[in-house]
């Protein structure tokens with residue numbers, strides 16, 4: 001695993017990220033009998049959902065089928081209309097703070113502060129997650145944003161804003177990533193880079209639940225697709 005060099009109070013610290021302290025294959029998240037009703041329409045019911053460490057689950061389905069609604073339920077942002085969620089086999093209600101601390105949810109919106117620069121957004125996310133400052137110039141360069149670090153994000157293109165938004169996946173230590181349409185506005189190079197990053201996260205015992213209307217061009221070791229049918 002690559003060491004990360006960071007400077008704190010003029011001292012250089014070397015932090016070697018530790019692999020997640022869980023065996024791969026552990027059942028991380030289990031949704032049992034999930035139901036979601038919106039505007040009197042049952043989007044899904046009796047849905048059984050599982051994601052294990054090392055697994056990528058793609059939620060597929062037509063516009064309006066309920067993919068984002070399912071992700072928001074899985075991210076515990078809204079409660080299901082029926083059914084239960086379990087995190088590491090414990091009722092989510094009993095371990096909500098542990099779950100929140102191990103979850104990285106990136107929704108449809110980029111989630112970036114448009115008045116702030118890319119560097120300031122990264123700095124904000126790091127401090128909010130308690131992660132030490134590191135070389136964000138290098139990270140932004142890796143993400144194809146060299147020279148754009150210091151301008152307000154509202155001046156970036158849609159794809160560049162999405163790259164800034166996704167940058168947090170490069171430093172988060174959280175194991176479960178829930179990502180709503182992460183490839184939106186990205187070019188082919190960025191899509192390939194993001195998928196490569198997914199593969200590294202999965203190899204380290206991470207797990208990913210995502211929606212996308214695009215076929216994934218990379219084959220992951222453990223990959224499942226859940227197709228949500230559009231229900232009237």
Ligand SMILES: Nc1ncnc2c1ncn2[C@@H]1O[C@H](COP(=O)(O)OP(=O)(O)OP(=O)(O)O)[C@@H](O)[C@H]1O
Nearest residue numbers: 038039043061062063064065066067068069070211
């Ligand atoms: N907060 C809400 N209040 C009322 N209706 C909602 C709400 N959220 C979603 N819906 C409705 O639920 C349905 C499913 O929406 P959702 O965003 O989950 O679909 P989706 O499968 O993610 O669609 P897309 O592929 O277009 O992103 C839509 O008909 C939408 O209008």
